[in-house]
Amino acid sequence: MTPTPVTCPGYRFPAEVISHAVWLYHVFSLSLREVELILSERGIAVTHESIRQWCLKFGTDFACKLRRRRPKPGDTWHLGEVFLKISGELHYLWRAVDQHGVALDILVQRRRHATAAKRFFRRLLAGLKYKPRRLVTDGLLSYGVAHREVMPEVKHRICRYLNNRAENSHRPTRRRERQMQRFKSPKQAQRFLSSHAMIYGHFRPRRHLMTAGQYRRGRAEAFQAWREETSVQMAA
Template sequence: MGYALWLYHRFPLRQRDVQELLHQRDIVVSHETLRQWNIKFAPVLTEDLRHREPRRGSRWFLDEVHVKVGGVTHWLWRAVDEHGAVLDMLLQRCRDTEAARTFFAQLLGQYDTPEVIYTVKLWRYGAAIRELPVLHTVEHVQVTSMARCNNLIEQSHRPTRRPERQQLGFKRRRRAQAFLALHARVSNLHQHTRTTMPAQVRRNHLTAALHIWEDGVQRAA
């Protein structure tokens, strides 16, 4: 189960692709079983991995991108820290002040108040920050996305697009939220396994990531 879910969330694969890869190893699992495993274990693994993550940075970069769910446009709100690690993401129908405030409240429920918040120059962010007293002392920097000042968060959306295309779009909002949340945590887990650092250091990071994943799977099971 753990290996199947790791393949599914680590690489842009469909459930039928994972089924074939497991079959090559003489493991017979249907794509429907994989779907049920995702429904049952994805939320548990997401929380377990989140609690195992190191302390995150004090600079938040926020942005949202449109995602089709069941043919309806939704907005995927995402926040990363200055190191590129995903703090959290939330799928919502709107991109107004209430949606921004909801996302800020979710972030503040998990992390300490940041020192700086970077957003694009849109009114909804400033309005939401003014409505939350805990953020009144936080520096709010508005950047121009076209000037590549917000590249950190812009690049963070790329891993979402790959599985979205591979699965030919998302069908249900709740399933999409659960999938993307675990997908983000797995991306954080392997953040340092594909860089220009020395090969041995990269292998050590990969080994540590796999150990954390396996331990989380044992706890979830």
């Protein structure tokens, strides 16, 4: 029997096209119109608005599936925050990564006081179901308050120079923010960045710490996991 592409109910394009569009948009700094142009070169006539809807609907779903497949994070968490200007108002993007640079979670909030820090700590613990051995943060006092109230038994190291891993993890966000000409609302920023952090990180291993063979194997495994979770295999 000739295999047929897996389809998504209610969509006229096969899952392979939809997943490829979502992959292009999240892994590379491309606009929706640029993704439309790439697909057009391959003979796929789809508008950028359709691609936008695909990314909204399937991006979050794909990211959640990849999150479930993610190996257990390391026992040292690096936390940092960076400001985002949304509709003329300052917001803060809170981010946590482990010692390997793997993104654990992000949260967009209007403030960076103690209440906001405690909210982010509780979100991390709810999502990961266990506590780290050590936290590394910069000198923001809100982290100390949240640490004492939420995770007092965890070691807390305050050092701006040891927290470069968290600061460097914000760079992809800055590139996308410039490319998208800023985020339009906190909800949009939270939705996009949650998906982007997981999908982008899935295809971005720490290349400088791997041999060529390890990198090729890791890349092949990443693509295999993506194909399995986005249902782009051929069904009989």
